[in-house]
Amino acid sequence: xxxxxxxxxxxxxxxxxxxxxxxxxxxxxxxxxxxxxxxxxxxxxxxxxxxxxxxxxxxxxxxxxxxxxxxxxxxxxxxxxxxxxxxxxxxxxxxxxxxxxxxxxxxxxxxxxxxxxxxxxxxxxxxxxxxxxxxxxxxxxxxxxxxxxxxxxxxxxxxxxxxxxxxxxxxxxxxxxx
Amino acid sequence: xxxxxxxxxxxxxxxxxxxxxxxxxxxxxxxxxxxxxxxxxxxxxxxxxxxxxxxxxxxxxxxxxxxxxxxxxxxxxxxxxxxxxxxxxxxxxxxxxxxxxxxxxxxxxxxxxxxxxxxxxxxxxxxxxxxxxxxxxxxxxxxxxxxxxxxxxxxxxxxxxxxxxxxxxxxxxxxxxxxxxxxxxxxxxxxxxxxxxxxxxxxxxxxxxxxxxxxxxxxxxxxxxxxxxxxxxxxxxxxxxxxxxxxxxxxxxxxxxxxxxxxxxxxxxxxxxxxxxxxxxxxxxxxxxxxxxxxxxxxxxxxxxxxxxxxxxxxxxxxxxxxxxxxxxxxxxxxxxxxxxxxxxxx
Numbered sequence: 001x002x003x004x005x006x007x008x009x010x011x012x013x014x015x016x017x018x019x020x021x022x023x024x025x026x027x028x029x030x031x032x033x034x035x036x037x038x039x040x041x042x043x044x045x046x047x048x049x050x051x052x053x054x055x056x057x058x059x060x061x062x063x064x065x066x067x068x069x070x071x072x073x074x075x076x077x078x079x080x081x082x083x084x085x086x087x088x089x090x091x092x093x094x095x096x097x098x099x100x101x102x103x104x105x106x107x108x109x110x111x112x113x114x115x116x117x118x119x120x121x122x123x124x125x126x127x128x129x130x131x132x133x134x135x136x137x138x139x140x141x142x143x144x145x146x147x148x149x150x151x152x153x154x155x156x157x158x159x160x161x162x163x164x165x166x167x168x169x170x171x172x173x174x175x176x177x178x
Numbered sequence: 179x180x181x182x183x184x185x186x187x188x189x190x191x192x193x194x195x196x197x198x199x200x201x202x203x204x205x206x207x208x209x210x211x212x213x214x215x216x217x218x219x220x221x222x223x224x225x226x227x228x229x230x231x232x233x234x235x236x237x238x239x240x241x242x243x244x245x246x247x248x249x250x251x252x253x254x255x256x257x258x259x260x261x262x263x264x265x266x267x268x269x270x271x272x273x274x275x276x277x278x279x280x281x282x283x284x285x286x287x288x289x290x291x292x293x294x295x296x297x298x299x300x301x302x303x304x305x306x307x308x309x310x311x312x313x314x315x316x317x318x319x320x321x322x323x324x325x326x327x328x329x330x331x332x333x334x335x336x337x338x339x340x341x342x343x344x345x346x347x348x349x350x351x352x353x354x355x356x357x358x359x360x361x362x363x364x365x366x367x368x369x370x371x372x373x374x375x376x377x378x379x380x381x382x383x384x385x386x387x388x389x390x391x392x393x394x395x396x397x398x399x400x401x402x403x404x405x406x407x408x409x410x411x412x413x414x415x416x417x418x419x420x421x422x423x424x425x426x427x428x429x430x431x432x433x434x435x436x437x438x439x440x441x442x443x444x445x446x447x448x449x450x451x452x453x454x455x456x457x458x459x460x461x462x463x464x465x466x467x468x469x470x471x472x473x474x475x476x477x478x479x480x481x482x483x484x485x486x487x488x489x490x491x492x493x494x495x496x497x498x499x500x501x502x503x504x505x506x507x508x509x510x511x512x513x514x515x516x517x518x519x520x521x522x523x524x525x
Contacts (some may be wrong), residue, residue: 027490034221042223178199 058120059137062115062153063160067105070162073134076110083129088119105132113158117142117151187290199276207431208238210480214431215468217484238470245424253325253417265418265425268316274309278302279439280364282449284467285523286461287296294465295364302363304352310347310395313433314340317404320426321414333414335495336404341394342502347391349510350384353517356379367448371456378445383513385445387506391435395501397430399487403495438479439472446475476505 012071019025045052054060065073076093094111096104126135145151183272186474212227219226227234250517252261299305314337321333358366358382372375378385394401405413415426442448449468493501 028411031485031489037223038220040223042225044223044225046225046228 054138054139058122058139059127060140061117061138061142062120062126062158063136063138064110064113064155064158065134065136066160066162069102071101071103071105072109072159073105073132074110074113075106075108075132075134076113077108077131079129079131080126080135083125084120085123085125086119086121088116088121089126090114110155113155115153115158117153118148182391191290191292195292195294196277199281199296203276203432203435204428206435206476207428208242210431210435211241212238213480214484217481218488221485221488232310234292242424245421246418248420248500250422251417251419255325256417257323257325260319261417262422264316264320264323264414265409265422265429266316267319268313268429269425269432271309271312271316272429272436274312275306275436277438278305278363279436279443280367280448282465283456283461283474285465294469298362298364300360300362302366303355303361303444306363308350310437311340311344313395313429316426316429317414320418321378324414324417326417329414329416332404332416336397336414339397339401339498339502340404342499343391343394343401343506346387346502346506346510347381347395349463349514350381350387351444352392353384353510353514354381354388356514356517356521363443367443367450370447371450376445376447376450381513381517382446383509385441386519387510387513388445389441390506392441393483394485394498396433396437396483398434400484400490400493401498402487402492404500406492429469434480434483435476436478438483441479442472442475448472448475 022154063124067073076091076094080143081089081091090112091114092112093108096107096109122137124137125136128148142151194363215235215237216226227237230236230240250257277296278299280295280298283504284294285292317336317340318333320330321331324330354366355375356362358369358377360369366377397404405415407413415423423441449472451467451471454467456467459467
């Protein structure tokens, strides 16, 4: 029969010779192998001091985006909640009042916007569904919490820091230097 | 009163020596557990414990503290007295060996000559052999007192393993005894220091047998069947918790250090530093160099123990018994025969 690859090695079933039955030589060979591993490079990433970078397509925690004037983009249309396969998003809409034009981009805004991070599967469909560029997935992940309630992120947790007033916080939220 | 006429200073001197030896042994043991984890890690390409203190050096203290803080559990059906006696006996038996090991030559202090050996008895080798076989009691009593069939089975295995390998060990010692002509460890080491070669040159096969048997006596991999974690839950100390468990685990490491010291003394010249003339320096400094040399030899042996542990898998029980009875004992007898023949042909 013709071999498919040249990698297969025929098993040697001949009885062991005296030296092989002593095992000592093979034990020493094995010990040399483990000894050589003392000088090998460790692949360990020393975690708290050293962090592995996320891939650029990593889908992490959500952020609610603002426009260049620092106004909230979200209009509480609910398309993200509809698109969400895990039903993690809930929101309540409200109408923009007189004098709130510097806070909200359009006449309607989200008064309440919650994402349950325990339900969320970080698929990014909300990001795709959003017609207003309001929701994005950043490159950080949800940190551990003691209670289930702590995983329900409200608007304060999600809203991106104002571009104009707080640039360093913004960079942090984006996960650039997480 | 001849009883009171003895030199009281020697008792104080010996007491101090015993305390120093026991404390040093325990400290080294503490760091042997750390060393084991580090060696294992480095042989497996990982960094090992490095959280507690610089390079993880405080790790053994953290482990000890953890063991002490844990709850003491004595099973209701256990035999309480024996249950407590077991770990104590294991620890005592393993520390007792240190009495006959010559740690160095002698130190001159305050006009006295202090031997760096607790007891220079003329039956040193026999004493070692007796104490080593005492170690079985700690295991056996612990397993029996737990009133747990798995612990008992494991203790039985441990006992039969220890007894099987003691025979070959004793036969290897007899060959050494034949070539050195003395049972006193001090004389054995002094002869090696004075002579051209260490005993390992005269008794290579004897050393190999003794080394393998020592590994079996210490319950080290590949002979760690008594505490086969994955087959018999944990072994004879399964019901133990807190520091009583710590004593059992600790005793294993003390055993390891003690058998390293015995092997270094009997086969590798003990405190003798090769290619170095001790008469060129002051006797006290020579003694300290001797102690350092013995410690280095012990560390090397302990490293060898660990290196073997992280290379070779565990034996199956029948393989263990086959090796002990069918290979080691005939080999040791053969070694005795050869040694006898050589001694006869020389005289």
